[in-house]
Amino acid sequence: MGRAVSPLRPxxxxxxxxxxxxxxxxxxxxxxxxxxxxVLLVSFDNPASVAGVFTRSKCPxxxxxxxxxxxxxxxxxxxxxxxxxxxxxxxxxxREVTRITAALAAKTVGCRQAEVFxxxxxxxxxxxxxxxxxxxxEHLAAGAxxxxxxxxxxxxxxxxxxPKLATATVPLGDAEVSINGxxxxxxxIAPDMxxxxxxxxxxxxxxxxxxxxxxxxSVTNSxxxxxxxxxxxxxxTLLAFATGAAAGAPAVARANDRRLRPFRSAMGAVLxxxxxxxxxxxxxxxxxxxxxxxxxxxxxxxxxxxxxxxxSPLVKTAVGGGDANWGRVVMAVGKAGEPADRDRLSxxxxxIRVARKGxxxxxxxxxxxxxxMKRDEITIRIGLGLGTGRDRVLTCDLTKEYVAINxxxxx
Amino acid sequence: MGRAVSPLRPxxxxxxxxxxxxxxxxxxxxxxxxxxxxVLLVSFDNPASVAGVFTRSKCPxxxxxxxxxxxxxxxxxxxxxxxxxxxxxxxxxxREVTRITAALAAKTVGCRQAEVFxxxxxxxxxxxxxxxxxxxxEHLAAGAxxxxxxxxxxxxxxxxxxPKLATATVPLGDAEVSINGxxxxxxxIAPDMxxxxxxxxxxxxxxxxxxxxxxxxSVTNSxxxxxxxxxxxxxxTLLAFATGAAAGAPAVARANDRRLRPFRSAMGAVLxxxxxxxxxxxxxxxxxxxxxxxxxxxxxxxxxxxxxxxxSPLVKTAVGGGDANWGRVVMAVGKAGEPADRDRLSxxxxxIRVARKGxxxxxxxxxxxxxxMKRDEITIRIGLGLGTGRDRVLTCDLTKEYVAINxxxxx
Numbered sequence: 001m002g003r004a005v006s007p008l009r010p011x012x013x014x015x016x017x018x019x020x021x022x023x024x025x026x027x028x029x030x031x032x033x034x035x036x037x038x039v040l041l042v043s044f045d046n047p048a049s050v051a052g053v054f055t056r057s058k059c060p061x062x063x064x065x066x067x068x069x070x071x072x073x074x075x076x077x078x079x080x081x082x083x084x085x086x087x088x089x090x091x092x093x094x095r096e097v098t099r100i101t102a103a104l105a106a107k108t109v110g111c112r113q114a115e116v117f118x119x120x121x122x123x124x125x126x127x128x129x130x131x132x133x134x135x136x137x138e139h140l141a142a143g144a145x146x147x148x149x150x151x152x153x154x155x156x157x158x159x160x161x162x163p164k165l166a167t168a169t170v171p172l173g174d175a176e177v178s179i180n181g182x183x184x185x186x187x188x189i190a191p192d193m194x195x196x197x198x199x200x201x202x203x204x205x206x207x208x209x210x211x212x213x214x215x216x217x218s219v220t221n222s223x224x225x226x227x228x229x230x231x232x233x234x235x236x237t238l239l240a241f242a243t244g245a246a247a248g249a250p251a252v253a254r255a256n257d258r259r260l261r262p263f264r265s266a267m268g269a270v271l272x273x274x275x276x277x278x279x280x281x282x283x284x285x286x287x288x289x290x291x292x293x294x295x296x297x298x299x300x301x302x303x304x305x306x307x308x309x310x311x312s313p314l315v316k317t318a319v320g321g322g323d324a325n326w327g328r329v330v331m332a333v334g335k336a337g338e339p340a341d342r343d344r345l346s347x348x349x350x351x352i353r354v355a356r357k358g359x360x361x362x363x364x365x366x367x368x369x370x371x372x373m374k375r376d377e378i379t380i381r382i383g384l385g386l387g388t389g390r391d392r393v394l395t396c397d398l399t400k401e402y403v404a405i406n407x408x409x410x411x
Numbered sequence: 412m413g414r415a416v417s418p419l420r421p422x423x424x425x426x427x428x429x430x431x432x433x434x435x436x437x438x439x440x441x442x443x444x445x446x447x448x449x450v451l452l453v454s455f456d457n458p459a460s461v462a463g464v465f466t467r468s469k470c471p472x473x474x475x476x477x478x479x480x481x482x483x484x485x486x487x488x489x490x491x492x493x494x495x496x497x498x499x500x501x502x503x504x505x506r507e508v509t510r511i512t513a514a515l516a517a518k519t520v521g522c523r524q525a526e527v528f529x530x531x532x533x534x535x536x537x538x539x540x541x542x543x544x545x546x547x548x549e550h551l552a553a554g555a556x557x558x559x560x561x562x563x564x565x566x567x568x569x570x571x572x573x574p575k576l577a578t579a580t581v582p583l584g585d586a587e588v589s590i591n592g593x594x595x596x597x598x599x600i601a602p603d604m605x606x607x608x609x610x611x612x613x614x615x616x617x618x619x620x621x622x623x624x625x626x627x628x629s630v631t632n633s634x635x636x637x638x639x640x641x642x643x644x645x646x647x648t649l650l651a652f653a654t655g656a657a658a659g660a661p662a663v664a665r666a667n668d669r670r671l672r673p674f675r676s677a678m679g680a681v682l683x684x685x686x687x688x689x690x691x692x693x694x695x696x697x698x699x700x701x702x703x704x705x706x707x708x709x710x711x712x713x714x715x716x717x718x719x720x721x722x723s724p725l726v727k728t729a730v731g732g733g734d735a736n737w738g739r740v741v742m743a744v745g746k747a748g749e750p751a752d753r754d755r756l757s758x759x760x761x762x763i764r765v766a767r768k769g770x771x772x773x774x775x776x777x778x779x780x781x782x783x784m785k786r787d788e789i790t791i792r793i794g795l796g797l798g799t800g801r802d803r804v805l806t807c808d809l810t811k812e813y814v815a816i817n818x819x820x821x822x
Contacts, residue, residue: 057745059753059769089741089753091770124738125771229724230641231739232746313640313724313809314817321818327535328642330500334468335643342470342500358470359502360536398724399818400811406725407732407810 005161008280008288008376008396014167016149017178020203020245021045023144026155027136031129032084032122037155039133041140042079042199043109048241050076050117051212053219055236061088063118064235066098070114074208076241077111079199080133081156083184084122086195088234093127100130108141119237121158121184121195153182156197159405160185160281166273168266173259175249177204181270185278195233196223198274204263205244205251213255214267215240222271225303226394228282229402230311238271279394284401288394289319292381296389301338303391308336309380310395319380320397322373324349326360329380344385349373416572419691419699419787419807425578427560428589431614431656432456434555437566438547442540443495443533448566450544452551453490453610454520459652461487461528462623464630466647472499474529475646477509481525485619487652488522490610491544492567494595495533497606499645504538511541519552530648532569532595532606564593567608570816571596571692577684579677584670586660588615592681596689606644607634609685615674616655616662624666625678626651633682636714637805639693640813641722649682690805695812699805700730703792707800712749714802719747720791721806730789731808735760735780737771740791755796760784 021044026037052071054064080101087094102116109116120128153163164183169176183198206214219238244251252260280288291309296302309315309332318325326347333340343358350372354364372378432455437448463482465475491512498505513527520527531539564574575594580587594609617625630649655662663671691699702720707713720726720743729736737758744751754769761783764772783789 055745056748057742058748058751059741059745059756086738089738089756089766089769089771091754091768093770124741125766231723231725231742234742234745312642313813314642317814317817320814323818327497327500330470330535331468331642331645334466334470334645337467337469340469343502345470345500355500355536357502358500359504360500398814400814402724403728403731403809403811403814406728407734 006281006285008285009162010277010280013150013163014165016165016167016180017169018146019178019180019201019243021048021243022201023146024148024152025140025144026148026151027140029082029132029136031082031132037151038083039136039140040081040152040155041105041144042152043141043144044077044241044243046243047075047077047115048243049074049206049208049211051208051215051240053215053238055233057232057234059089059234061086061120061235062090062094062098063087063120064237066102066118067237067239070117073114075115076117077115078105078109079117079239079241080105081119081197083156083158085120085126085128086122086124086235087120087128088124090125090127097128097130101133104133104137108137117239119197119235119239121156121197121235124234149180149182156182156184158184159283162281164274164277164281166270168270170262170266172204172246172263173248173250175246177202177246177249177263179266179270181274183274183278185281195235196278198223198238198271200240200270202242203244203246204242205246205249206242207253210252210255211240211242214264218268218271221268222275225392226275226279227307227310228279228396276394279396282396283405284399285396286399287319287397288377289396290377290379291393291395292379293384294381294390295384295386297339297387298389299391302389303393304338305333305336305340305382306391306393308332310393313398316395316398319378320399322370324354324369324373326354329382333382339386340384341386346383346385348381350379417692417696419696420573421688421691424561424574425576427576427578427591428580429557430589430591430612430654432459432654433612434557435559435563436551436555437559437562438551440493440543440547442493442543448562449494450547450551451492451563451566452516452555453563454552454555455488455652455654457654458486458488458526459654460485460617460619460622462619462626462651464626464649466644468643468645470500470645472497472531472646473501473505473509474498474531475648477513477529478648478650481528484525486526487528488526489516489520490528490650490652491516492530492608494567494569496531496537496539497533497535497646498531498539499535501536501538508539508541512544515544515548519548528650530608530646530650532567532608532646535645560591560593567593567595569595570694573692575685575688575692577681579681581673581677583615583657583674584661586657588613588657588660588674590677590681592685594685594689596692606646607689609634609649609682611651611681613653614655614657615653616657616660617653618664621663621666622651622653625675629679629682632679633686636803637686637690638718638721639690639807687805690807693807694816695810696807697810698730698808699788700807701788701790702804702806703790704795705792705801706795706797708750708798709800710802713800714804715749716744716747716751716793717802717804719743721804724809727806727809731810733781733784735765735784737765740793744793750797751795752797757794757796759792761790
């Protein structure tokens, strides 16, 4: 905690509109932090459609298991999120805490437990005291209002250095609908791990199955296309809620409904913005790195090569040091295990081609590339020359600050 | 260069016996470094059997391609290794340099080019000046002697902070045979990447095919069971040479010949020692970390889980900070994608069980585990409780020093 604000923080916090049927409230429940809000309640005036994407970890947290078990119901009346404790690797006690919390929220909001969704982020392996939720729940429900988006984004953060919000408004039929999203990033919370949580809310009347298909598609090029350190949390959670409160908007049952086209783009943009903000707030990040892989045999292959580069400590430390070290990029391409032909490989830093046909580009000027590497945002582009597969991944550099944040003693 | 000697350096350099038929010489050719030996010539008085294992990189160096193309011949008369320049990603020029170097060595030693093996480590993407080999080759060949093992290990190093040597002597039939090995580690060389080179020499009369099978087997639990940062070099090379000069030793044609049993163990021990020394000299390493995974569904699954833990920046930074952060171990188990049941998982740091049945072990004392974490060598053991698959991997911690070494400007 208390680390300096990321130099990559976006210049502006977006103006968040209200989303019909959504109310938010935060409270300081003292779960771990003193003197800051650490619980968020989002309540829906009427049942909202809900969809979710969760961590692929084989050791997920108790709230992830709770949500997985209920997402198929497709209806939500409340979302409870806490920071400070991940309720992960807490055994039976952890499961009991999710049940108690959902029961509390259900009673307060007046719905079934299965309509309550949960997410937790923070310390692993320590049981949460469910009583802390009990003490604030009534107060939260009573005080929920439609405008508390920034407070909500702040309450779910851990070592995030700025709140992450994004919004978009697009036509749906003859109506206008909005999507609001908040996220927390890969911020280390002593003593534990990076966790990504994201919640999106829309007033569009979209059926749960369609919403699920929409976010599953959008996550591929947003949250699944960023990496801080290649580590996967036990708790990663994306939940989307659609209240249907937008006046005059047509109810949509299928994700490929043509009327959803602007909405699909907007969902992609909102998730993309949130994911980029997470990369911008990576632990110790001093540079945002975009990896673009072109000419691969497929998009899937391009993704794997891009992630191999984005997760390479040698590439990340080089960029942190302002070094256009394309030798390490070659290394990372080579280790990805995907089709690649050294003698067709080209590499650009920004617009400057530093390597082509498997050897150093005789035309590039070290001075020019060194100047480029001083920027905050670096693009590394790789041309494989094999096919038309293309993909893009965002990451950040690996700095001493990352080691300091993550190497501190737990106690 | 010039970094402090690793605190994990072994206490003793082994006494290396001579290997009949093997002579070594080093020279300062000025390939990159000033005032230090950077070329090693090993010559074999008679053709030796040769076998090799190479990087799986899809973008291998020119010397790796040279060796791959000739290893099937099974006969070696010379090995030329240089440090300072990897001759990787150097296109046609690089291939030409390997041909010229092999021709030089062949002429000097008096053999065919296909009996010359090559390895290079250092800068990527810069052509080597083959003339530098020409200027020292005669001198090397004339001055080669059977005892220059430490000089040889030093000449092939880059940012290694200590020379890496290992030896074993075992019976073969009624004779005694020896295995000598040298290696260079994952030492960063400005501006490029970690490369692992290892060369082993024996006077046992073992056919090339049998030698190939022996090292392929031994590499699984030695060089393939260590990781510094998960990055794979373009140049990783292990070559084994058998001169057959041991008096009275029976010629062995098959790797599973029962008489080879002690030799197989010794080969495993020599490669294991060299690999451990590489981990001990990992860039910026302050702690050697042994990851033991038990109870997996197979050895292969245990290996993948162990590597997931060993490559996790969050685990490595925690150990560097003296933090027994088992939550991050859970995370790394979960992200490996291998069968794992959270509720059966147990974790030990040293002999101290910190987690069992998917939750914190109520019996463990934080003070005790904190004291353990101050040691130089840390063992993390994971019990999955699923089957009998077991494996072991070595790595080192991730420190600010790693970032400093790898984040320096290239020029």
